[in-house]
């Protein structure tokens with residue numbers, strides 16, 4: 596039936612999500628917040644399709660995405676076009692809690708930092724997926740990537756809950772299937788294309804935050 600074909604055609608495809616990160620960089624290498632947030636939205640959709648055990652993770656990501664979208668659509672939205680302009684605006688106007696949580700517990704800067712750290716996890720995880728073999732375990736790749744990145748910023752209870760959730764990840768073949776990119780060789784090729792872009796977005800943000808001493812925002 597034409598209808599069901601139409602629905603099938605719109606099946607979630609990870610390639611489109613990773614492509615969003617291509618749109619993130621402006622000509623002079625600034626990071627567009629709108630596309631950054633759109634990239635995360637797509638990733639969360641993917642995560643949701645893996646099952647409800649990941650709900651506590653996607654809930655937090657959605658919450659952070661929402662905070663940033665509210666800034667983007669708010670009266671000072673024009674200051675939030677790029678991550679660079681957001682950092683400048685919030686710092687110039689003392690809108691960031693720099694050492695301990697106070698009047699601005701949900702600044703754009705600290706909210707984006709949480710997603711930025713998660714982007715490092717994504718980079719490590721996708722690189723492991725890309726170089727994995729048929730019998731590699733997604734749960735192991737995921738937890739190794741997590742331990743090298745996000746875990747260092749998470750308290751024990753969250754590390755524990757995350758570890759339990761990772762055990763519920765589908766195996767590599769099923770995981771590749773959900774990505775809906777095509778046969779494994781195609782997944783590997785797609786990851787090879789997407790990763791340099793994700794790394795670049797990550798590195799530009801990392802350098803910007805380091806330059807302004809923002810890497811430890813509470």
Ligand SMILES: CCCCCCCCCCCCC/C=C/[C@@H](O)[C@H](COP(=O)(O)O)NC(=O)CCCCCCCCCCCCCCC
Nearest residue numbers: 638639641642651652655656709710713716737745753757
């Ligand atoms: C595919 C498996 C997905 C595993 C996801 C790995 C990341 C694990 C993150 C666990 C977060 C637990 C929830 C709570 C976290 C917050 O406490 C904590 C700190 O925030 P706070 O300072 O406001 O308290 N939040 C965060 O660190 C931000 C976490 C954002 C996680 C976004 C994860 C999206 C995952 C998308 C998966 C896409 C996979 C694509 C692979 C082909």
